[in-house]
Amino acid sequence: MIRAAAGDRPAFAAIVDRYGGQVFHLARALVRDDATAEDVLQDTFLAAWRTAASYRGDGAVASWLYAIARHAAHRHGRRADQISTDDRSLEALGAAAGWGQPDVLAIVARGEDRAQLEAALATLPDDDRLALWLHHVLDQTFDDTAKVLGCSVAAVKSRLHRARLALAASLRQGGDHVAR
Amino acid sequence: MSLDDRVAGVSCREVLAQLGDYQDGALAADARATLEAHVGACANCAAFGGAYGGLVARLRERLAPRPLDADRAARLAARLAKGD
Ligand SMILES: [Zn+2]
Numbered sequence: 001m002i003r004a005a006a007g008d009r010p011a012f013a014a015i016v017d018r019y020g021g022q023v024f025h026l027a028r029a030l031v032r033d034d035a036t037a038e039d040v041l042q043d044t045f046l047a048a049w050r051t052a053a054s055y056r057g058d059g060a061v062a063s064w065l066y067a068i069a070r071h072a073a074h075r076h077g078r079r080a081d082q083i084s085t086d087d088r089s090l091e092a093l094g095a096a097a098g099w100g101q102p103d104v105l106a107i108v109a110r111g112e113d114r115a116q117l118e119a120a121l122a123t124l125p126d127d128d129r130l131a132l133w134l135h136h137v138l139d140q141t142f143d144d145t146a147k148v149l150g151c152s153v154a155a156v157k158s159r160l161h162r163a164r165l166a167l168a169a170s171l172r173q174g175g176d177h178v179a180r
Numbered sequence: 181m182s183l184d185d186r187v188a189g190v191s192c193r194e195v196l197a198q199l200g201d202y203q204d205g206a207l208a209a210d211a212r213a214t215l216e217a218h219v220g221a222c223a224n225c226a227a228f229g230g231a232y233g234g235l236v237a238r239l240r241e242r243l244a245p246r247p248l249d250a251d252r253a254a255r256l257a258a259r260l261a262k263g264d
Contacts, residue, residue, distance in 0.1 A: 164236060
């Protein structure tokens with residue numbers, strides 16, 4: 001599909017049409033504001049257009065685009081530094097996420113609200129947030145998520161677990177501070 | 181109440197460590213059966229597992245990407261046509 005689109009503007013336009021929203025929302029999860037996310041969106045498809053002819057991967061179009069978008073987002077600067085969840089024990093993450101607390105299900109209720117969910121995601125380290133987006137929102141397989149992140153499938157699974165715990169912890173802590 | 185509590189032969193700590201693989205359907209059948217036996221008899225892990233799974237479901241439901249709005253799509257098309 002990608003090689004078919006190389007040099008073929010209508011075919012490429014169909015790819016832009018199909019994946020533009022996904023790329024923009026992924027970019028928005030990686031950079032600080034809408035304007036920067038739009039720059040990342042444009043840079044991603046421009047780079048994709050230029051490299052389509054030389055694309056020799058066997059992966060899906062989506063993961064190819066998401067990997068380009070990840071690099072483009074890095075060039076536009078990362079969000080503020082965050083403490084890596086790798087430095088925290090699973091026990092500490094579980095406790096912060098509410099293990100053993102009577103109100104643990106409150107995180108699910110808070111997660112109903114898109115704004116609260118996005119605010120909690122914004123507190124996570126970049127690769128944690130990216131893993132959650134790729135796998136749970138954009139339906140990328142473990143294999144494709146690993147390719148975009150440049151790590152092993154085992155590392156993706158471990159990262160997803162830590163990221164979900166950290167997200168739950170952030171929802172618990174930040175829920176009261178998010179504007180409604 | 182502690183992560184060291186053992187129910188049905190495993191500790192809550194071990195269940196917490198395996199919860200991600202359980203959620204992802206990546207546990208072998210025997211490990212899954214052991215985890216489910218624990219969760220069936222441990223109120224803390226049952227509640228936490230429900231919240232964990234519920235949160236993953238909210239991610240899928242609430243963050244579904246929308247198509248580009250018309251203005252943004254037009255600016256993208258213009259930049260691609262210009263080629264730089
Ligand atoms: Zn338990």
